[in-house]
Amino acid sequence: MILLRQTVESCRQALILQLRSRMTWVLCLLGIGLAFFAWFLPDEAAMEGGREVYGISMYFLVIQFALPVIVLYYGVTVLHEDLSDATSTYYFVRPVPRFSLLIGKWLAVSLLCWAMIAAFLGLMYLAIAVPDRPWRLGQGVPAAWLFSYLQGAAMASPGYAAVGLLCGAWFKRPIVVAAAFVVLSELVFSNLPAEAGIRVATIADPLRRWLVLDIAPPRSSDFYEALTGSLQGHEPAALGDPVNSLLTFTLIALGLAIWVYSRREYDARPKD
Amino acid sequence: MIEFLGVSKWYGQVSALVDMSFTVEAGVTGLVGQNGAGKSTLMKLAIGLLRPSLGQVDVDGGSPQTPEVRRNLGYCPDLDAFYEDLNGLTFVTWMLRIHGYSGAEARRRAKDSLQRFGMAEVMGRKIRGYSKGMRQRIKLAQALAHEPKVVFLDEPMTGLDPVARHQMSEAIRELGESGVSVMVSSHVLHELQSVVDRVLLIHQGRLMAEGTVSDLRRQLEDRPHRLRLRSRNPRELAARLTSLEVVSGLSFTHDGLELATAGGDGLFQTLTELGADQGQLVDEIAPVDDSLEAVFGYLVS
Numbered sequence: 012m013i014l015l016r017q018t019v020e021s022c023r024q025a026l027i028l029q030l031r032s033r034m035t036w037v038l039c040l041l042g043i044g045l046a047f048f049a050w051f052l053p054d055e056a057a058m059e060g061g062r063e064v065y066g067i068s069m070y071f072l073v074i075q076f077a078l079p080v081i082v083l084y085y086g087v088t089v090l091h092e093d094l095s096d097a098t099s100t101y102y103f104v105r106p107v108p109r110f111s112l113l114i115g116k117w118l119a120v121s122l123l124c125w126a127m128i129a130a131f132l133g134l135m136y137l138a139i140a141v142p143d144r145p146w147r148l149g150q151g152v153p154a155a156w157l158f159s160y161l162q163g164a165a166m167a168s169p170g171y172a173a174v175g176l177l178c179g180a181w182f183k184r185p186i187v188v189a190a191a192f193v194v195l196s197e198l199v200f201s202n203l204p205a206e207a208g209i210r211v212a213t214i215a216d217p218l219r220r221w222l223v224l225d226i227a228p229p230r231s232s233d234f235y236e237a238l239t240g241s242l243q244g245h246e247p248a249a250l251g252d253p254v255n256s257l258l259t260f261t262l263i264a265l266g267l268a269i270w271v272y273s274r275r276e277y278d279a280r281p282k283d
Numbered sequence: 284m285i286e287f288l289g290v291s292k293w294y295g296q297v298s299a300l301v302d303m304s305f306t307v308e309a310g311v312t313g314l315v316g317q318n319g320a321g322k323s324t325l326m327k328l329a330i331g332l333l334r335p336s337l338g339q340v341d342v343d344g345g346s347p348q349t350p351e352v353r354r355n356l357g358y359c360p361d362l363d364a365f366y367e368d369l370n371g372l373t374f375v376t377w378m379l380r381i382h383g384y385s386g387a388e389a390r391r392r393a394k395d396s397l398q399r400f401g402m403a404e405v406m407g408r409k410i411r412g413y414s415k416g417m418r419q420r421i422k423l424a425q426a427l428a429h430e431p432k433v434v435f436l437d438e439p440m441t442g443l444d445p446v447a448r449h450q451m452s453e454a455i456r457e458l459g460e461s462g463v464s465v466m467v468s469s470h471v472l473h474e475l476q477s478v479v480d481r482v483l484l485i486h487q488g489r490l491m492a493e494g495t496v497s498d499l500r501r502q503l504e505d506r507p508h509r510l511r512l513r514s515r516n517p518r519e520l521a522a523r524l525t526s527l528e529v530v531s532g533l534s535f536t537h538d539g540l541e542l543a544t545a546g547g548d549g550l551f552q553t554l555t556e557l558g559a560d561q562g563q564l565v566d567e568i569a570p571v572d573d574s575l576e577a578v579f580g581y582l583v584s
Contacts, residue, residue, distance in 0.1 A: 013383050020380045031368055097364035101425065104330050104358040105382050106350035112381075277332045278324075279362055 021115025046134035086175015097279035120172040173264035180272040205245040217253035290338035311459035313479035314468035357431035372406040396428035415442030513567035514539040
């Protein structure tokens with residue numbers, strides 16, 4: 012029971028610290044600003060792209076870019092800042108197992124980042140889909156797409172957070188390693204030919220396949236092409252269960268992060 | 284109780300501590316050594332932040348890596364690291380909540396501890412605005428708020444003004460008298476001397492000596508001593524002392540002489556005679572090098 016309380020406390024403290032950070036407020040203002048500009052989306056764009064304006068822009072801007080970058084950044088900093096400035100010392104001498112501290116931070120990063128991404132997805136939906144626009148074929152953007160993106164972000168956030176924490180616990184320059192992960196894993200490996208088994212060892216590939224299955228855009232649409240281009244004609248459902256892949260990836264990354272964080276000796280020295 | 288049994292610690296090819304064995308009972312024990320001697324490494328081994336390469340560390344009957352031992356352990360680090368945007372009360376409360384206390388109990392203990400160290404008026408202010416002394420007291424408050432049985436204080440006097448230093452010394456002494464095992468390191472040796480019951484002297488990762496300050500000084504009887512002699516007529520006094528074989532050096536001070544001697548009872552008898560009988564040439568005799576600093580200087584030289 013006390014272990015649960017300490018884990019929740021670790022999560023609460025990490026959340027408060029992140030909510031107080033300047034970066035969080037900068038990102039929130041940036042999101043609100045983007046949504047404000049999206050409100051003035053020209054009617055011509057809606058006429059030409061129809062519902063795909065929202066689908067494609069959110070896929071590339073949020074799922075492919077903002078989600079991994081933001082969650083990895085928070086995952087790295089929530090751990091590495093404490094380790095590098097020695098505030099971890101106060102925690103490591105307390106009667107709390109390090110895995111409790113780490114799981115608390117992981118929950119905090121996953122929750123906070125998902126909340127920020129969800130708020131942005133919601134704002135963009137309000138800005139793009141809700142105004143009375145002359146949509147092609149009279150179709151607006153279905154609310155189900157928003158919910159699919161919210162679910163997708165909720166499934167991917169814990170995975171990226173675990174990778175961020177692993178980098179923060181393991182490496183001296185975790186931001187560089189996290190950036191390498193985004194480039195190598197999320198951009199290169201996830202776009203290898205569908206036969207490449209390493210694709211399942213990424214977050215981007217299973218997340219993309221899950222979105223295709225959940226949103227089910229028309230096969231002739233640009234949106235479908237954007238989501239399945241790298242599959243080279245393979246059926247997303249034939250490449251395995253994306254939820255299993257995401258879950259396995261997340262658990263392995265989190266397990267590794269706990270192992271590294273719990274085993275490491277801690278010898279903070281003055282930075283002079 | 285803190286027990287080191289044949290503890291060595293290496294960083295690759297570099298040995299930080301070599302074959303350390305000692306036991307620390309209740310009371311205040313000073314940890315003395317130059318920069319790089321291994322004081323911080325020793326403390327980090329004792330609180331479980333580091334693991335020994337060889338040997339065994341026991342604190343309060345168990346490994347400091349275990350939560351059971353850590354429950355009764357307090358640590359005041361030497362590093363000046365905080366969450367700067369928190370206030371002092373919140374910071375200490377957070378540490379107690381992580382320790383396992385409920386919110387209300389953690390807050391009550393945090394307030395009590397901060398009040399004990401004179402932080403009652405400023406505990407609501409952000410740590411960013413605290414002076415060095417206040418920050419030091421916050422570290423001490425978080426280390427003692429849960430009433431630990433074993434306390435490690437790494438350079439706790441650093442940055443404190445004289446009044447605060449005195450208060451800190453009193454607090455440390457009270458802790459020792461209450462049955463807590465306290466290990467305290469400091470480079471301000473004369474302050475440590477007034478607080479500690481025992482001393483561990485370490486140099487280049489090795490334990491050079493342990494015991495009370497006077498015990499250690501007695502071990503050095505064959506070393507030259509230095510005495511400060513206050514006199515109204517230092518020239519006359521110097522003339523008489525230079526003829527003595529046991530006097531190996533003399534220098535004038537603003538109110539008398541400083542004398543180096545190889546020791547011997549004969550010198551003290553002569554000095555007593557000079558002070559009492561022969562024109563009262565000596566007003567006061569005081570040892571210069573009976574301090575912890577002098578003992579340490581002798582041992583490492």
